[in-house]
Amino acid sequence: MVSMRTILSAAAIAAAIGASAALAQSSQPVKGGTLVYLEQQAHTNLYPPAGGFYPNGGVLNQITDKLTYQNPKTLEIEPWIAESWTVNGDATEYVFKIRPGVTFSDGTPLDAAAVAKNFDTYGLGNKELKHPVSEVITNYKASEVIDSLTVKFTFSKPSVGFLQGTSVIGSGLVSLKTLALPDDALGDATKIIGSGPFVVQSEVLGRELVLAARKDYAWGPARLAHQGRANLDVIKYVVTPEDSVRIGALLAGQAQVIRQVQAYDEKQVQSKGFTIYAPPTRGVNNSVVFRPDNPLVADLRVRQALLHATNAKEIVTTLFSANYPLAKSIIASTAQGYVDLSAKLTYDPALSAKLLDDGGWALGPKGLRQKDGKEMILTAYESPPQPQNKETLQLVAQQWAKVGVKLVVLAGDAGSRVADSLDPIKTPVAPAMVGRADPDVIRSQYYPATRNVLLQKGGLATRVQSFVDDKLNGLLEAIAAETDYAKRMALVGEVQTYVIDQAYTIPIFEEPQAFAASPRFKDFAFEAVGRPSFYAAWLAPK
Amino acid sequence: MIRYILGRVGQALAVLVVTFTAAFVLLQALPGDAIMIKFMSPEMGLSAEQVAEIRASYGADLPIWEQYLKTVGNFLSGNFGYSIQAGVPVRHQLAVNLPPTLQLAGLAFLAAVLLTVVLAAMSNMVGMGRLRGALQSLPSLFISIPVFWLGIMLIQIFSFQLGLVSVISPGPVEKLVLPVATLAIPISAPLAQVLMRNIDEVLAQPFVAVARAKGASRSWVLWRHVARNAVLPTLTIAGILFGELLAGAVVTEAVFGLSGLGGLTYQAVNNHDTAVLQAIVVISAFAFVTINLVVDLLYPVVDPRLGHRVATTT
Numbered sequence: 001m002v003s004m005r006t007i008l009s010a011a012a013i014a015a016a017i018g019a020s021a022a023l024a025q026s027s028q029p030v031k032g033g034t035l036v037y038l039e040q041q042a043h044t045n046l047y048p049p050a051g052g053f054y055p056n057g058g059v060l061n062q063i064t065d066k067l068t069y070q071n072p073k074t075l076e077i078e079p080w081i082a083e084s085w086t087v088n089g090d091a092t093e094y095v096f097k098i099r100p101g102v103t104f105s106d107g108t109p110l111d112a113a114a115v116a117k118n119f120d121t122y123g124l125g126n127k128e129l130k131h132p133v134s135e136v137i138t139n140y141k142a143s144e145v146i147d148s149l150t151v152k153f154t155f156s157k158p159s160v161g162f163l164q165g166t167s168v169i170g171s172g173l174v175s176l177k178t179l180a181l182p183d184d185a186l187g188d189a190t191k192i193i194g195s196g197p198f199v200v201q202s203e204v205l206g207r208e209l210v211l212a213a214r215k216d217y218a219w220g221p222a223r224l225a226h227q228g229r230a231n232l233d234v235i236k237y238v239v240t241p242e243d244s245v246r247i248g249a250l251l252a253g254q255a256q257v258i259r260q261v262q263a264y265d266e267k268q269v270q271s272k273g274f275t276i277y278a279p280p281t282r283g284v285n286n287s288v289v290f291r292p293d294n295p296l297v298a299d300l301r302v303r304q305a306l307l308h309a310t311n312a313k314e315i316v317t318t319l320f321s322a323n324y325p326l327a328k329s330i331i332a333s334t335a336q337g338y339v340d341l342s343a344k345l346t347y348d349p350a351l352s353a354k355l356l357d358d359g360g361w362a363l364g365p366k367g368l369r370q371k372d373g374k375e376m377i378l379t380a381y382e383s384p385p386q387p388q389n390k391e392t393l394q395l396v397a398q399q400w401a402k403v404g405v406k407l408v409v410l411a412g413d414a415g416s417r418v419a420d421s422l423d424p425i426k427t428p429v430a431p432a433m434v435g436r437a438d439p440d441v442i443r444s445q446y447y448p449a450t451r452n453v454l455l456q457k458g459g460l461a462t463r464v465q466s467f468v469d470d471k472l473n474g475l476l477e478a479i480a481a482e483t484d485y486a487k488r489m490a491l492v493g494e495v496q497t498y499v500i501d502q503a504y505t506i507p508i509f510e511e512p513q514a515f516a517a518s519p520r521f522k523d524f525a526f527e528a529v530g531r532p533s534f535y536a537a538w539l540a541p542k
Numbered sequence: 543m544i545r546y547i548l549g550r551v552g553q554a555l556a557v558l559v560v561t562f563t564a565a566f567v568l569l570q571a572l573p574g575d576a577i578m579i580k581f582m583s584p585e586m587g588l589s590a591e592q593v594a595e596i597r598a599s600y601g602a603d604l605p606i607w608e609q610y611l612k613t614v615g616n617f618l619s620g621n622f623g624y625s626i627q628a629g630v631p632v633r634h635q636l637a638v639n640l641p642p643t644l645q646l647a648g649l650a651f652l653a654a655v656l657l658t659v660v661l662a663a664m665s666n667m668v669g670m671g672r673l674r675g676a677l678q679s680l681p682s683l684f685i686s687i688p689v690f691w692l693g694i695m696l697i698q699i700f701s702f703q704l705g706l707v708s709v710i711s712p713g714p715v716e717k718l719v720l721p722v723a724t725l726a727i728p729i730s731a732p733l734a735q736v737l738m739r740n741i742d743e744v745l746a747q748p749f750v751a752v753a754r755a756k757g758a759s760r761s762w763v764l765w766r767h768v769a770r771n772a773v774l775p776t777l778t779i780a781g782i783l784f785g786e787l788l789a790g791a792v793v794t795e796a797v798f799g800l801s802g803l804g805g806l807t808y809q810a811v812n813n814h815d816t817a818v819l820q821a822i823v824v825i826s827a828f829a830f831v832t833i834n835l836v837v838d839l840l841y842p843v844v845d846p847r848l849g850h851r852v853a854t855t856t
Contacts, residue, residue, distance in 0.1 A: 036710055038710065042628075042809070044629065045628070046629075047629070130599050132588055132592060133592065185630070186629045187628040188634070204638065204801050205634070205635060205639075205801065206628070206635075206638070206639070206805055206809070207800065207801035207805070208801075238799060240710070240799040241796050242694065242799070244694055244698075245697055245799065248702040249701075249709060252702040252705065254708055255710050413573075413811075414813055415574025415578070415814045416574060418574050419578065420573075422582065459589075459590075460588070460590050460593065
């Protein structure tokens, strides 16, 4: 007869073997499982060029593949759906060789014709279907299908940023069926047919989205360690707007990854053994910009005075954490062509006061600077997507008040915010940032025909009277067109110095995207601008 | 009676038309619109001509009166237009969001009524003594609890600390427990206040003393004589509270991340998504008008004296 003790010791040994096997496995990726991912906001329209909005990018990055892969560590462009490519001398012709055997999840081939149609849509837009032009593609002229796996793109003017442009989420490749739908229909995620490692399985609009791994996926970026299908079986996105509910659910084990963790919540999450991920967005830093068309900030001395009245270090240490590095230029230190300009960005209230005095702005009875009967009162709208932007602007306002300048920070509704932000008289000051891992991002941010943050004449802002900076625009055009890498980087350096010398912008910090994840969640990766990639990720057993 | 009903239905229709028009005018008067918010935001990087084309394709460049007539025509044919921000037809959004809100609001209302009746009954039970004072002050406490705070506290305690219910991946019934409680508690407060006060008032009336003198028990008097008289003002309040129920649903749905009309309204307001808002306003007005119509028609049932008055005046 077997004694109780024998049974118990056998059970103990079995348990020990099981445990050590589990331990050995925990460093090996585990296949299967469901990831519950909590998003702060619902995705909107999933037309890929609208992927700049973070909730959209977080979905599109899992369901679409890109022509090329930007290595987030080196920022080099590597093969993905394109096996190889050639670019002509002045960057007006690009030829891509497509990887054979790739299919969209509806079974149609991802071939040269499909790639051509995608970029024709993103480069030229589609009036009938209301598809807008992609921000990352400039000077696009036409496509040509050379054979079933070779496609050529031509440009009316040099388009150096195009190769990197093919690697961004906004250039995700979708099936011809998706491109044939009007923009009005693309808010329904189930209509977005990509070739990515995950496929949209179901959606409760505005609340929940379920992605399932594509079992036959075999075309991840060639140089990634992970190949074949994704490790996870299912990703469930749940929209959870309330910060405390997202964090509570993560800590209680009801979710494994959450997006948007405020700096003040980081400690609480880390103290419980959870991990904060803060991948950089590598673009134009979180900044305060001026609209020099407004007479109050038209004088360089006034802008310089406010630059030196701003204590960015105090903002970072008061409101943020080590994941939000102090800005040392207009672009992030992780961006290509970055130049350290911290010597020009000093906090110096005495110099600030002198510059204002020199500009004719004398301190008035209420402690407010005034000139010709006009008081120095500036206005800015907070930007809700930026982390603690209201608090940031309020701290800037306190700092400026010390030199006699009043900054009014408005919340406003979206309509007033967008309308007033296009009027330099109403918003002489504005918060700004944009992420993209190519120097073209600087052009995007400042050029009149694109984001136009300084509100120059020639853009969407029709209220602008006269402000144009031809020197700045010339530099920006040159960045878009310069094909020689070293010369292009020299121009990137020059434009950084020029913008700071003109005090057009006051850089504050390098903006990350903050996520928190369960310690069970492994190999969590990010693309070059901080959107999550769940392709290689896996969940260790409990 | 039929003339009375027809008259009330006519009034209800007039209210709907006025609400529709007022909503249209107000939404037009707001600075900016959904097209501007979506397509003129700097992230899109579009040129003025491109935005103008998009504007034309949505018919947003037509004169206001033409847009109004078009919208009226569309609504009459059941076409609510497109949500510009979300990129889906409004009909689709309503189909997803209306049923959960009706369910939440309906259950919360029932729960609130139940809570009210229990509170009122308990505070009038014999032998409650000091507890009566405590029970009667509960509604004032409930009315001062913000829905938002209550929701977060319930989640923290019952889901995250005690692990009794999941907020993120709940079952169909589990999903409703905390949100219904969150919404029902503040809604029950004004109902309970009105009902308790009325019960006290009716109890002080001479006929109650007569009934008691005749030997009726306290509970018999309460149920047969007092409740019926005290419930009428409560019914009026209940009709009006419907609006608050919707407002509470907005917050509850945001806290719990539920899909529903609340979350939809919140997003649509943020993005000036006029087509969505117009549809929500009309649906809410319709529900409000219908509920108040039903309450009006219930009066004569609850209080036959009112039935006579209606019959004689119309």
